[in-house]
Structure formats: C-alpha cells, structure tokens
Amino acid sequence: MDFRDAVLRSNEEAQRNVAPFLRTRALRAVISTFRNDANGDFGKWATNPLVLRMLSEMQTALDEGRASEEEIERFMVNYLSDSKNDGHDAFKKRTTREANLETKDLVGALNEQCELRCKGNAHYERREFAEARECYAQALGIMNLVKGKNPFDADECLKNRAACLRNLGAACMGLKLYGEAIEHLSEYLRASPDDARILCRRGRAFVGRGDFAAAERDFAACLRLDPYDAEPHDELARLRDARRRDRERSRALSRSMFQS
DSSP states (O other): OOHHHHHSSOHHHHHHHHHGTTHHHHHHHHGGGGGOOTTTTTHHHTTTHHHHHHHHHHHHHHHHHHSSHHHHHHHHHHHHHHTTTTHHHHHHHHHOOOOOOOOHHHHHHHHHHHHHHHHHHHHHTTTTTHHHHHHHHHHHHHHHEEEEEEEEHHHHHHHHHHHHHHHHHHHHHHHHHHHHHHHHHHHHHHHHOOOOHHHHHHHHHHHHHOHHHHHHHHHHHHHOOOOOOOOOHHHHHHHEEEHHHHHHHHHHHHHHHHHO
C-alpha cells in the first residue's frame, strides 16, 4: 500500500517511466527502494536516466532468458551485503534478524532444521531436486536466524548451517541452477576452504556454467589437497574434452560463416 501510494503521489513522468517494470517482481523490488530517498523524493530516482537504463537492461536480460528474477534478486542482495557498497548499512539494519538463544531454546530450532534436511534428503534420493531444494532452503533460513550464546552452541549452529549450504548446493546442481549452486558452495568454502569434496562439486558447477578456467582452478586445488584422489583427475580429463569440443564447435562455426 505504501509503495502504491508513493507511485501515485509521483509526477506523471515518473509514473510513466516505472510502469513497464512493475509487472516484474524483481524490478518492482528495485523500484520500491526509491521510497528510501532521504527527502522522500520518489520521482528523483524514477526519472534518473542511469536508473532507467539499469532497469531496462535488467528487463531485457529477463526477457531474453539471460537471467532469472531469482538471480537478479540474489545479485541485489549480494551487492547490498558487501560493506564496501552504498546502502549496506541501511540494508543490514533492516534485514538483520538473529536470535541469540539459550541451549534449551536452541534445541527446537536445530531439530526443526534437521527434520527439514532429512525430508530434503529423501526427496534428493528420489531425484526430486526441486522439492529437496525447497526443504534445504527452509532449513538454511532457520540457521540464518539463530545463534548460540555459548561457544559449543555457536559451533553447533555453524556446523548445521554448513550442512544446509552443502545440501542446497547439491540440489541446485541437480536442477542445473549452476549459478545458485556456486553461490551456496562458495559461501560454504569461505569457512572450510580445504574441503576437497565441495571444491570438486563447485568445479562441476563451474563446468555447467561454462566457466572452464574457474573449474580448472577448483579441480587443481582438490589435487593439491589430495594428489591421489581419482575424482578430480577424472573431472580434469572431462574438462579438457569439453574445452576441445568447445574449440571445435567454434572453429566449425567460424568456417561456416566465412563459407557463407
């Protein structure tokens, strides 16, 4: 209601500018932030050429299938989550919701997320990756909200949150949502950079996204941790084959273009 009123109170030019983007959830979320102007000037942002160009480019990327609404929303959240970027302090203040719980109160939250992960595991084993992803996302949501007051409980929360990130990354891989998988696995690896199994999983996600250089770095890191692990050796061999096929396709396309 507040958002609608802000749009309707703005001038005709501002309303005309934002109207084409209001049908898209992710862009509607961007436009709603115009209300945060220090002077309450919604129209200043709705008539800013740079802002309108950004919205237009986002809409084009969505229309052409180069990005999903979820990817755009994650991009915005990641941008605002970085303390180096404008808007971080306000974003953190508005979105930080944590409960520092005593052990007796924490048990219920931990049990609930464990049940969700077990349910997700059952879906995953049946290759019901969308349902598994939903369960894991709910479990991660719980672990993002709770913290333990004493060191043992805090460590338990971190371990369970890490498990949610691993599982969520695997479910996204099953759905071929490689970008989202990379985000979850990278967050896990920031705390556990020497986990070769997850490094290898993220490497496969990079392959799925066509980022062969990043994939090769992950597989090479696996081998530095364990030179005798067969899996990264196999992945590197498949990666070389994929690169070779990619080069051959490019050369064939180039030849056909010049022949035409």
